Amino acid sequence: MAQRRARNNNPCQPCKVAKRRCDLAIPRCARCTRQDLDCQVTKIRSSPQDIGDPSSASIASDLGSTSDRYGDQINAGLVDMMDTFFPAEQITDNDYSALPVPLASAFRGWNSMERTNEPNELQDASCCSVDGNPSLGSFDQMHSSLPGSRSTQDGGPPTAAAAAGQNKDERRLLWNVYTSQLVHSITAHQSDIANPLIDYLLPRALESSSFRSAILYLAFVMRSNQSRTNPSQHNTQTPLGQSDLPESSLGAHLENEALSEALPKANPPLSNSRSRGPPNANTSLNTLATLVILCTAYVASGNSQSLLVCLEQAFLLTKMLSNDFCSNEEFVFLVHYLGYIHTIAMLSPGEYGLNAPDFLTIFSKPGINHQGDLLKSDPNATFTPKVSLASGDFNADARSQRLERLAVEKIQQEIQTSCFGDITPTTGISNSVANLLYHVGRLSCLKVAIFSSQSANENQWFWGAFEADVEGLELRLGQMLRHRDSQSRILETFVQKLELLSDEHKDSQLQQAIDxxxxxxxxxxxxxxxxxxxxxxxxxxxxxxxxxxxxxxxLCSLIENKSHTAGLLVFPLYTAGLYTNDPDSRSFIKQRLKLLSGRIVTDTEKLSQILETSWQNASDESAYDQDV
Structure with a gap:
């Protein structure tokens, strides 16, 4: 094994020709070792530091202003950044053919897991609904079905020439999709201010190739969903004037790029994990962020098997990092996001076998109002009277105006006390509600596990524990429902009073809190x-x-479709759709899902088709029962 030496001390020949920093002397540099290449003179992909484009270094911070600026930056800074990230003319066939690390090495020890490999598909893209058995199969089955082993339509893997030929413009297009849409489709933040995707994750695209590939793959999936739902709109609104989507080989290539680098880091060899010491903060967060974005892409594409693989790796990595990074805000955001996916997956139809803590609330600080950008801490700060009685202005109009403002402030205070006070901006969900969602999801999974158990003695013990947990959840839920019924009546009463006043008293932040x-x-x-x-x-x-x-x-109908909160309604609409038999209700659900198409990660067209199939099956069963 080559002895590690000082940087640039007797570098290898390719690094010497390229005038780049070299970690190892001979026989191979760090880049060649990482990609299992022989140190031969090749054309080198440049990094942002190599090119030194000043516009690329400031992209991350420049994107944190407003969404309106995204479109203006596409043909300027973002295009320059894509040239920096992906100089397609400098990529050779050898470079791409050796890029993917064999995925089998990333899943050490998984061949000992006894799981059947039944086909399944993620049904509800936004709520991670899993239909069928989400098992991962044996090691060989899992490896053959993972994206790294995926082939193109002609039966072979994506070639380097095909990837390089379409690389530049298509990746630039996908980056545009992310910056202009994904930022506001993934989280519940209405504005760019304090949006963790902009503050934390977007800058990582400049330093982590795996995270950058994951972002582009998510954009590829969402763009594919939109083009299938509304192809005419896609063709006319493509920012770069392209009428065709990138070929599927690019999607598989982007996915493979992200997986081949992230999975080995998420699951390192046991010998390395014992001797490596504390985890590196930047590398660890890059890997976790990559896995989270990949999970989101699998949710959007309905790929339940890959979602489960990625989720389990993310859970293992979160467990490793929790002690060292529990106070890191970026880590907490990523864990909250994982918890959201996990909780909704447990609540979806079908079996879901992964076990994880309540990440959605476990890192939340008790007693702190998380609605910072939703509600004013000082209700008087919303409307300040323009007329001061001390100024000697005692005319009737001034008094009437002041009394009206005082009435508005009183109404706002009543509305604020009726709203949830612990809503997390990332998900838009109250911590108390998130805990209820998690526990009912755990109970549904526990019930499946009990019925699948072979031991009668185990069933008897677990069934008693299950019934006790159900009773406890019923009591908690009953208290919550009684409290919210009274608060909701107060809320709607004062909302109606507020609507009777003039438009100058309407507060967008207060409306967000109401929604x-x-x-x-x-x-x-x-x-x-x-x-x-x-x-x-x-x-x-x-x-x-x-x-x-x-x-x-x-409640869903009270939230206008133009509201940013409307994008969060997919799970309530889907849940109501599964259990309603009313034709008018079903029509309303389909209409709202159609209006959300293209605004969120969810493939709403596919979701509507799933609901229609469920309704048809329920109708057939009802007709059969009547005949019997």
Whole structure:
């Protein structure tokens, strides 16, 4: 093994020709060692530091202003940055053919897991719904089905020439999709201010090739979904004037680029993990961010098997990093996002076998209002009276104007006290509601595990524990519902009073808080529906379930489609759609899902098709029962 020496001390020949920094002397430099290449003179891909384009270094910070600036930057700084990231003319066939690391080496020890490999598909793209058995199969089966072994339509892997030929313009187009849309499709933040995707993750695209590839792959998946849903709109609105999507080989190549670098770092060899010491902060967060974005891409594409592989690796990495990074804000954001995917996956139809803590709330600080950008801490700061009585202006108009403002402030205070006070901006979900969602999801998974157990003694013990947990959740949920019923009546009363006033008293931040509260109230009702129908096996025609679904849809209808919160309604709409038999309700759900098409990660067209299939099956079963 080559002895590590000082940088640039007797560098290898390729590094010497390229005038780049070299970690090892002979026989191979770090780059060649990492990619398992012989040190031969090749054309070298430049890095941002090699090119030294000043515009690329400032892209991350420049993107943190407003979404309106994204379109203006595409033909300027972003294009320059894509030239820096992906100089296609400098990529050779040898460079690409050796890029993917064999994925088998990334899954050490998985061949000992006894899991069947049944085909399944992610049904609800936004809520990670899994239909069928999400097992990962044996080691060989899993390896053959993973993206690294995926072939193109002609039966062979993506070639270097094909990737390099379409690389530059298509990746530039995909980056445009991310910066102009994905930033505001993934989180519940309405503006760019304090958006963690801009503050934390976007700058990582300048330093992490795996994260950059994951971002581009997510953009590729979303762009593919949109082009399938509305091809005419896609052709006319392509920012770079292209009418065709990148070929599927580019998507597979981007996915493979991200996986081949992230998975080995997420699951290093045991010998290395014992001697390496504390994890490197930057590398660890790059890897975790890459896995999180890949999970999002698999949610959008409906690829449940790859989602489960990526989620499990992300959970293992989170466990390794939790002690060292629990106070790191970027790590907390990534963990919250993983927790959201995990919680919604447990609540979705089908079996879900992964176990993980309640990451959605476990790192939240108790007693702190997380709605910072939703509600003013000082209600008087919203409207300051323009007329001061001390100035001697005692005319009737001034007094009337001042009294009206005082009335508005009183209404705002009442509305604020009726809203949830612990909403996390990243997900838009209250911590108390998120905890209920997690526990009802755990119960639904536990029920499946009990029924699949072979031991009668184990079943008897677990069933008793299961019933106790169900009873405890019912008590907590009952208290929450009673409290929210009273608060919701107060909220709607004062909202109606506020609507009677002039438009100058409308506060967009207050409206966001109202919409988020209605969304969380709908989630509480979803917990109740899932507990009855999925956990307790109550018939969907029971009078309680139709009443609950109607209330869920009523709350959704109060949130205007133009509101940013409307993009969060996919899970309540989907849950109500699974358990409603009312034709008008089904029509409303389809209409709202159609309006959300292209705004969110979810493939809403596919989601509507799944609901229609479910409705048709329910209709057939009902007709069969009547015949019998």
């Amino acid at each position: 988020k509260t209605r969304y969380n109230d709908a989630l509480v009702l979803c917990v109740r529906v899932i507990l009855l129908a999925k956990v307790q096996n109550i018939n969907t025609r029971d009078i309680r379930i139709p009443a609950l679904t109607q209330r869920i849809l009523s």
